[in-house]
Amino acid sequence: MRIKRTNTSKNKTKNHLKVDLKLIDPIISKYKNKKGNLIPILQGVQTTYGFIPHEAFIKLSDEIGLKLNDLYGVATFYAQFRLHPGGKHIIKVCHGTACHVQNSDGITDALKEELKINDGETTKDNLFTLESVACLGCCSLAPVMMIDGETYGKLDNAKAVKIIREIKKTEFRV
Amino acid sequence: MENIKVIVGLGSCGIATGANKVYNLIKDIKQRDKLNIDLGKTSCVGMCYNEPLVEIFDKTGYYLYGNIDETTVNDIIENHIKNNNPVNDYLISYKLISDNNKIKFFKEEDKTFSLSQHKIVLRNCGYINPESIADYESRQGYQSIKKIAHEKISSASVVKTIMDSGLRGRGGGGFPTGLKWKFAANKKSDEKYIICNADEGDPGAFMDRSVLEGDPHSVIEGMIIGAYAIEATHGVIYCRAEYPLAIKRLNIALTQARKKAYLGKNIISIKGFNFDIIVKEGAGAFVCGEETALIASVEGKRGMPRKRPPFPAEAGLWNKPTNINNVETFANVPWIILNGSEEFTKFGTEKSKGTKVFALAGKVKHSGLVEVPMGITLRDIIFKIGGGIKDGKKFKAVQLGGPSGGCIPEHLLDTIVDYDSINSTGAIMGSGGMIVMDETTCMVDLARFFLDFVQKESCGKCTFCRIGTKRMLEILTRITQGEGEEGDIEKLEELSYQIKDNSLCGLGQTAPNPVLTTIKYFRDEYEAHIKKKRCPAKSCKKLITYEVDPEKCTGCTVCAINCPVDAISGERKKPHLIDQNNCIKCGVCYSKCKFNAIKLY
Numbered sequence: 001m002r003i004k005r006t007n008t009s010k011n012k013t014k015n016h017l018k019v020d021l022k023l024i025d026p027i028i029s030k031y032k033n034k035k036g037n038l039i040p041i042l043q044g045v046q047t048t049y050g051f052i053p054h055e056a057f058i059k060l061s062d063e064i065g066l067k068l069n070d071l072y073g074v075a076t077f078y079a080q081f082r083l084h085p086g087g088k089h090i091i092k093v094c095h096g097t098a099c100h101v102q103n104s105d106g107i108t109d110a111l112k113e114e115l116k117i118n119d120g121e122t123t124k125d126n127l128f129t130l131e132s133v134a135c136l137g138c139c140s141l142a143p144v145m146m147i148d149g150e151t152y153g154k155l156d157n158a159k160a161v162k163i164i165r166e167i168k169k170t171e172f173r174v
Numbered sequence: 175m176e177n178i179k180v181i182v183g184l185g186s187c188g189i190a191t192g193a194n195k196v197y198n199l200i201k202d203i204k205q206r207d208k209l210n211i212d213l214g215k216t217s218c219v220g221m222c223y224n225e226p227l228v229e230i231f232d233k234t235g236y237y238l239y240g241n242i243d244e245t246t247v248n249d250i251i252e253n254h255i256k257n258n259n260p261v262n263d264y265l266i267s268y269k270l271i272s273d274n275n276k277i278k279f280f281k282e283e284d285k286t287f288s289l290s291q292h293k294i295v296l297r298n299c300g301y302i303n304p305e306s307i308a309d310y311e312s313r314q315g316y317q318s319i320k321k322i323a324h325e326k327i328s329s330a331s332v333v334k335t336i337m338d339s340g341l342r343g344r345g346g347g348g349f350p351t352g353l354k355w356k357f358a359a360n361k362k363s364d365e366k367y368i369i370c371n372a373d374e375g376d377p378g379a380f381m382d383r384s385v386l387e388g389d390p391h392s393v394i395e396g397m398i399i400g401a402y403a404i405e406a407t408h409g410v411i412y413c414r415a416e417y418p419l420a421i422k423r424l425n426i427a428l429t430q431a432r433k434k435a436y437l438g439k440n441i442i443s444i445k446g447f448n449f450d451i452i453v454k455e456g457a458g459a460f461v462c463g464e465e466t467a468l469i470a471s472v473e474g475k476r477g478m479p480r481k482r483p484p485f486p487a488e489a490g491l492w493n494k495p496t497n498i499n500n501v502e503t504f505a506n507v508p509w510i511i512l513n514g515s516e517e518f519t520k521f522g523t524e525k526s527k528g529t530k531v532f533a534l535a536g537k538v539k540h541s542g543l544v545e546v547p548m549g550i551t552l553r554d555i556i557f558k559i560g561g562g563i564k565d566g567k568k569f570k571a572v573q574l575g576g577p578s579g580g581c582i583p584e585h586l587l588d589t590i591v592d593y594d595s596i597n598s599t600g601a602i603m604g605s606g607g608m609i610v611m612d613e614t615t616c617m618v619d620l621a622r623f624f625l626d627f628v629q630k631e632s633c634g635k636c637t638f639c640r641i642g643t644k645r646m647l648e649i650l651t652r653i654t655q656g657e658g659e660e661g662d663i664e665k666l667e668e669l670s671y672q673i674k675d676n677s678l679c680g681l682g683q684t685a686p687n688p689v690l691t692t693i694k695y696f697r698d699e700y701e702a703h704i705k706k707k708r709c710p711a712k713s714c715k716k717l718i719t720y721e722v723d724p725e726k727c728t729g730c731t732v733c734a735i736n737c738p739v740d741a742i743s744g745e746r747k748k749p750h751l752i753d754q755n756n757c758i759k760c761g762v763c764y765s766k767c768k769f770n771a772i773k774l775y
Contacts, residue, residue, distance in 0.1 A: 035492070095377070097624075101609060109760070137380040137383045137417065140223065141225075142535060
């Protein structure tokens with residue numbers, strides 16, 4: 001059932017980063033008093049911060065007049081919303097049917113091994129978050145993964161690991 | 175002389191294989207060498223297995239190149255563009271003006287792939303620049319809505335034409351579209367909504383994405399005609415956020431359509447016909463493909479289905495009469511209006527008219543997007559168009575309809591594509607995902623995979639769907655891990671029927687289908703897992719063993735070097751040994767060994 005992510009809020013205190021709440025004022029004024037506005041607002045907030053901070057929920061509730069439980073209810077229902085900051089690069093390994101029958105589990109395992117994290121976690125250096133997604137819609141190139149919006153197809157374990165290492169290289173060069 | 179036209183296929187799949195790089199490279203070379211070429215973009219033509227694709231139009235005719243990368247692109251520019259010498263090595267097909275534009279193929283398989291199809295929905299995909307309304311108009315785009323205006327066709331007769339055409343909902347349910355429109359048209363209201371369901375959440379399906387990316391105007395025109403027919407005032411396209419390119423192109427298309435007054439007030443001078451469309455981005459929930467959940471999501475709520483009646487046609491979005499159709503359904507509409515319902519009924523079977531688009535993927539040689547007339551057999555799609563199974567393996571089953579569908583085994587491959595024939599196998603037509611599986615796919619694991627999906631995607635409202643799918647998943651996981659028990663199959667069947675009977679929406683009602691069809695056709699695989707603790711497909715990790723055949727092992731050490739957990743030991747030039755306690759069954763040794771010395775059983 002779609003409730004998983006509510007249980008994982010252990011490091012709430014860690015998230016009290018400097019969140020500049022002014023950044024979302026334009027979103028609020030754009031959507032305030034429009035019906036059906038909740039999802040676009042949350043999407044806007046997430047685009048701003050990369051996740052939806054608790055402080056932003058409170059501000060939204062105060063200024064738009066929606067109940068906090070409704071806000072959280074929607075945010076935890078949809079897979080897109082993130083309540084905790086993710087890594088700099090988000091790796092989405094596709095686990096659609098076509099990818100599954102062509103061993104996407106192996107890709108996830110290889111990346112877990114390479115990054116030393118579990119599915120859904122972020123590396124200690126905050127560089128990578130590893131996620132599994134249902135389908136990226138590039139089934140003819142299965143297995144597929146998407147990193148920062150770019151799709152990589154026809155993968156095998158070694159190829160996937162190589163792509164991650166390339167990104168690491170460019171990160172450390174900077 | 176007219177410029178040579180060079181067009182690169184930039185759909186999501188093409189981009190993933192590097193089409194953007196190819197495009198940019200051509201652009202750079204064009205500037206550097208001051209080439210007189212027109213560089214353009216198009217979208218997916220469906221031949222995904224040959225991506226990236228480049229088309230060239232020159233004074234002699236049309237040429238289609240496939241599998242282009244940065245080196246081959248240089249070759250093509252040097253020989254073809256600069257010296258008028260087409261490079262046969264990379265050519266898929268060509269049409270020469272001197273040969274009356276007859277299409278010729280280099281390979282038989284590409285010929286069968288292309289010529290066995292019939293394109294209505296995908297009529298423009300890959301032929302136009304999806305970001306150009308002029309391109310769409312040049313291929314009879316917006317002619318249907320103009321026809322309605324000029325010939326003063328009444329909204330009732332538009333509904334009748336769609337009813338006569340026999341068009342059925344392409345989202346999977348197969349409800350007659352004309353009838354749906356009639357219900358919505360009959361309901362009087364000052365405000366009415368028409369929604370395009372573009373929340374293509376089926377894992378393994380990408381038809382709607384390709385249509386939206388390749389020909390967004392056809393969907394918009396379909397919606398405008400629908401709006402005219404049911405007198406809708408507002409339109410919403412509910413599109414998955416996972417399809418950023420589709421959303422971008424839809425928004426471009428909507429702006430263009432507004433500028434040309436195809437949207438807005440008194441559209442094409444039809445008095446009082448006011449209609450506009452907005453795009454709503456989904457936020458990632460499979461259940462939102464169900465119409466009442468979709469409506470809740472557009473309203474900004476959790477996407478949970480509700481009881482019907484009232485049906486959306488009576489009380490839908492914001493409690494107003496609402497009509498929801500899928501992307502492919504809308505893309506059919508302009509063609510039907512323009513060519514007439516009779517022309518449409520020439521394709522298909524008695525109860526399923528027209529064509530169907532399938533996303534052919536999995537262990538098939540030619541994966542891609544195919545549009546075939548209803549009535550074709552599954553065998554023809556997989557073995558003729560798809561070219562058969564990859565890597566010389568044996569066909570095992572084809573999965574239709576995603577998590578709501580089922581697996582069809584080899585002896586039923588002559589089933590025809592038609593809503594009722596496919597339903598009779600226990601699968602469903604679905605939205606068009608068609609995943610081909612070979613002998614290495616474990617059917618129990620596949621059932622577990624789908625149950626895992628629906629279990630996560632269940633909204634949690636109905637007990638049977640919420641808890642029942644979880645219990646089924648637990649049983650299936652146990653079986654695939656070698657802990658299956660006598661009676662598990664019967665338990666799965668019982669749970670399946672209860673979930674089907676007691677769930678509110680389509681998600682729960684169809685969730686057990688993958689399990690039921692695999693039990694029906696592959697019961698022996700379940701039994702092998704439970705009784706013999708073996709996986710016949712050699713895929714379930716807990717049930718397989720890798721061993722070195724000392725007779726064949728040459729002691730080359732390749733396996734030992736590549737083993738990620740150092741479970742293989744042995745001296746150079748002597749047979750190696752796998753430590754079964756450490757082996758994680760990753761299969762690296764099996765794929766690396768050049769001497770077939772690793773046994774898998």
